[in-house]
Amino acid sequence: QVQFVESGGGSAQPGGxxxxxCAASGFSFSRSVMAWYRQAPGKxxxxxxxxxxxxxxxxxxxxxxxxFTISRDNYKNTVSLQMNNLKPDDTGVYFCNxxxxxxxxxxxxxxxxxxxxS
Numbered sequence: 001q002v003q004f005v006e007s008g009g010g011s012a013q014p015g016g017x018x019x020x021x022c023a024a025s026g027f028s029f030s031r032s033v034m035a036w037y038r039q040a041p042g043k044x045x046x047x048x049x050x051x052x053x054x055x056x057x058x059x060x061x062x063x064x065x066x067x068f069t070i071s072r073d074n075y076k077n078t079v080s081l082q083m084n085n086l087k088p089d090d091t092g093v094y095f096c097n098x099x100x101x102x103x104x105x106x107x108x109x110x111x112x113x114x115x116x117x118s
Contacts, residue, residue, distance in 0.1 A: 001026045002024075002025070002026035002027050002106040002107060003024070003025045003026050003109065004022055004023070004024050004095070004096050004097060004106070004108065004109030005022065005023045005024075005109055005110075006020060006021070006022045006094060006095060006096055006109050006110065006111050006112040007020070007021050007022075007023075007112055008020040008021050008080075008112055009093075009094060009111075009112030009113045009114045010113075010114070010115070011115045011116075011117070012086050012114070012115070012116050013086075013116070013117070013118055014086060014087055014088060014116055014117075014118055015085055015086065016086050016116070017082070017083060017084045017085075017086065018083050018086065018114060019080060019081070019082050019083070020036070020080060020081040020083065020094055020112055020114075021078055021079075021080050022034075022036075022078060022079045022080070022081075022096030022109070023076075023077065023078050024077050024078070024079065024096065024098070025077060026106075027098060027106065029074065029077040029098075030053060030074040030077075031053055032053065032098040032099070032100070033050055033051070033052055033053060033098065033099040033100075034050065034051050034070075034072055034079040034096060034097075034098055034099070035047060035048075035049065035050040035051075035096065035097055035098070035099050035104070036048045036049045036050075036070060036079070036081045036094060036095070036096050037094070037095045037096070037097065037104075038090070038092045038093070038094050038095075038114075039092050039093045039095070039111070040089070040091060040092035041091070041092065043092075045095070046061065047061060048060070048061050048063075048064050048068065048081070048094070049061065049064055049068055049070040049081060050070070050099060051070045051071065051072050051079065053074075054074075055071065055072050055074075058070050058071075063089065063090075067083065067084050067085045067086075068081055068082065068083050068084070069081070069082040069084075070082075079096050081094065081096075083114075086114075086116045087116060088116050088117055089116075090114060090116050091114060091115050091116050091117070092113075092114060093111040093112065093113050093114075094111055094112050094113075094114055095108050095109060095111040096109070
């Protein structure tokens, strides 16, 4: 059974930092492209960042470039998102998932909530 358990969310002030983690199980993690998504209140889920199987390439949404860093640990089956210089627009629920040919195929986890406000 595929499972994603996201953690690390919370409240932060603009300009602050948070580090999100996702523990994945039930599939071949080391053979999967991994991604972080964000769903802001009242909006659709959007892709934030991706990392290749061997962590040799990382891609970011324009809104995340220069502020967020995605990374993975194929020994621990975890993927992380370091978020710096947070902005109120970063508020939302953050999810991780695996990508197959650019699409997510596994059920979503519960996500972790991030609130950025002063």
